[in-house]
Amino acid sequence: MIELNNVSLGYNKKPVLNNLDLHISKGEFVGIIGLSGAGKSTLLMSLIGNIQILSGRYNVIGYQLGTISKKHLKELRTRIGFIFQGYNLVDRLNVLHNIMSGMLGQMSLSRALIKWYGRQELAKGYKYMQTVDISECARQRCDELSGGQRQRVAIARALAQEPDILLADEPVAALDPKSAAQVMDILQTINRQYGVTIIANLHHLDFARKYCSRILGIADGDIIFDGLPEELAQRDLDRIYKIKNTETCDEDMEEIDISHLMDAARIRPKRLKKVLKHEQESVKV
Amino acid sequence: MVIILFAILLTSWNNTEMSISALVDGAGSMREYIAGNPEIADSGFFPPSFIPSDIQMYVVAMIETLEMALIALFFSILVAIPLSLLASRNILMILLPSDTPFTRTLRGGIYLSASLVANVFRSINEIIWALFFVSAVGLGPMAGILALGIHTAGVLCKLLAEGNEAIDPGPVEALSATGAGFLKVIVYAVVPQTMPHFISMVLYRFESDVRSASILGFVGAGGIGFYLFDKIRSFENADVTTIIIIIVVAVWLIDKLSAVIRKKFI
Numbered sequence: 001m002i003e004l005n006n007v008s009l010g011y012n013k014k015p016v017l018n019n020l021d022l023h024i025s026k027g028e029f030v031g032i033i034g035l036s037g038a039g040k041s042t043l044l045m046s047l048i049g050n051i052q053i054l055s056g057r058y059n060v061i062g063y064q065l066g067t068i069s070k071k072h073l074k075e076l077r078t079r080i081g082f083i084f085q086g087y088n089l090v091d092r093l094n095v096l097h098n099i100m101s102g103m104l105g106q107m108s109l110s111r112a113l114i115k116w117y118g119r120q121e122l123a124k125g126y127k128y129m130q131t132v133d134i135s136e137c138a139r140q141r142c143d144e145l146s147g148g149q150r151q152r153v154a155i156a157r158a159l160a161q162e163p164d165i166l167l168a169d170e171p172v173a174a175l176d177p178k179s180a181a182q183v184m185d186i187l188q189t190i191n192r193q194y195g196v197t198i199i200a201n202l203h204h205l206d207f208a209r210k211y212c213s214r215i216l217g218i219a220d221g222d223i224i225f226d227g228l229p230e231e232l233a234q235r236d237l238d239r240i241y242k243i244k245n246t247e248t249c250d251e252d253m254e255e256i257d258i259s260h261l262m263d264a265a266r267i268r269p270k271r272l273k274k275v276l277k278h279e280q281e282s283v284k285v
Numbered sequence: 286m287v288i289i290l291f292a293i294l295l296t297s298w299n300n301t302e303m304s305i306s307a308l309v310d311g312a313g314s315m316r317e318y319i320a321g322n323p324e325i326a327d328s329g330f331f332p333p334s335f336i337p338s339d340i341q342m343y344v345v346a347m348i349e350t351l352e353m354a355l356i357a358l359f360f361s362i363l364v365a366i367p368l369s370l371l372a373s374r375n376i377l378m379i380l381l382p383s384d385t386p387f388t389r390t391l392r393g394g395i396y397l398s399a400s401l402v403a404n405v406f407r408s409i410n411e412i413i414w415a416l417f418f419v420s421a422v423g424l425g426p427m428a429g430i431l432a433l434g435i436h437t438a439g440v441l442c443k444l445l446a447e448g449n450e451a452i453d454p455g456p457v458e459a460l461s462a463t464g465a466g467f468l469k470v471i472v473y474a475v476v477p478q479t480m481p482h483f484i485s486m487v488l489y490r491f492e493s494d495v496r497s498a499s500i501l502g503f504v505g506a507g508g509i510g511f512y513l514f515d516k517i518r519s520f521e522n523a524d525v526t527t528i529i530i531i532i533v534v535a536v537w538l539i540d541k542l543s544a545v546i547r548k549k550f551i
Contacts, residue, residue, distance in 0.1 A: 088459035092480065101473045104469045161464075
């Protein structure tokens with residue numbers, strides 16, 4: 001289903017992930033673990049063609065990324081669902097509209113413009129609402145929901161795409177333990193019932209161990225662990241999370257490219273460097 | 286920083302020959318102007334004139350002014366919506382997402398030209414536009430409508446573009462990831478987010494347009510401004526007061542109405 005041969009990925013021709021060899025088959029539930037900045041999100045984003053492929057062969061459901069045309073990329077994206085840490089719902093629209101927006105890829109433009117859905121589409125929408133147990137809130141606006149409910153709406157939106165693959169970028173990092181477990185349970189149900197391949201970045205090691213059928217450990221742009229959850233030993237974790245190796249951590253801090261941050265915040269570089277320096281010092285103290 | 290600002294303020298005060306004593310000394314003349322010449326009837330501002338047939342005439346002209354503002358607003362929205370989308374960097378990123386030198390230049394080019402057009406529309410005052418259009422289509426409300434419309438299109442473009450650039454990029458990212466195209470992303474992820482801002486800005490511009498439209502008559506571009514200018518020139522100041530009262534009441538009513546509409550949408 002997903003096949004990477006010697007692939008390097010990066011931004012502005014600078015590689016973030018190097019020489020990846022990876023094969024993921026249908027129906028797997030893959031958990032990716034690693035430190036922030038290790039390249040977990042980059043790997044996920046690359047699957048929907050958002051990251052530059054610097055070398056190697058990258059095949060997703062029969063599409064060759066890297067040489068893919070705009071039209072094919074759109075087609076590919078309709079077959080891959082994406083769940084974000086910050087839910088990324090449209091707050092001012094109600095739950096139903098948010099879920100139906102997952103079908104936009106297949107919907108005709110004229111109907112999308114007036115938000116008019118067919119009976120079959122609505123039936124699908126309600127089915128997925130039930131899958132994530134949110135149907136009682138169908139007419140509620142999303143800014144009235146709790147974090148756990150919002151993430152469930154986001155999952156239903158992704159399901160409405162009827163995806164072959166579901167990608168989840170830190171899906172439960174912002175949730176309380178109870179809601180987080182509920183969301184992970186739903187992901188597991190989707191994986192088992194619908195046979196959807198799931199690839200999730202996870203901060204919580206416990207969740208990765210409990211729910212995933214396979215774990216990838218990423219550090220410094222390399223996959224350094226690839227195996228069953230039971231095989232994950234303490235020394236693998238030490239390498240993934242770089243425990244007892246604080247010096248390299250400091251080096252990493254200095255190497256982080258802050259230019260995009262500066263653009264985003266529109267802060268003058270001088271001032272930002274001052275702020276960062278101050279923060280680093282306070283961390284050391 | 287504060288010292289520099291204060292210095293600029295002081296220099297500006299001196300250069301523009303502001304003086305409090307001039308205002309105090311001249312207060313008497315102002316009083317005389319407002320009171321009017323006792324020998325000529327109706328040359329004072331108070332009491333306002335109260336001739337029903339005249340008031341009816343002014344109210345009809347006021348309604349014409351409102352109609353001018355409304356049509357001008359309609360045209361300006363038609364122009365400003367697409368223009369503001371092209372003058373928002375984040376919207377251009379949805380339209381042309383790839384990161385090649387060519388698309389980067391294209392994005393920059395579109396952004397600059399759209400902003401430039403909006404800037405030109407906006408920087409030229411309604412009165413100046415009205416002069417141009419009076420020479421083109423002759424005296425009357427149509428010149429006023431075109432003048433108001435083009436100026437307001439420029440202002441709205443800037444205001445709406447600021448609203449567009451302030452949206453949460455999350456939903457846009459999410460819907461782009463589902464394979465939805467440009468217009469679908471705009472309708473589902475951008476419009477719902479910018480709606481409250483859009484409504485406020487349009488209502489605010491309607492009120493401004495009514496105020497502006499009421500002086501466009503000075504250059505013969507229709508509306509109540511024609512009577513206002515006529516009465517000011519002929520020193521029939523009691524009528525001027527009546528007209529001003531009508532304008533103030535109209536603007537006040539629009540303000541109340543906007544508050545109601547705004548509440549409904551936000």
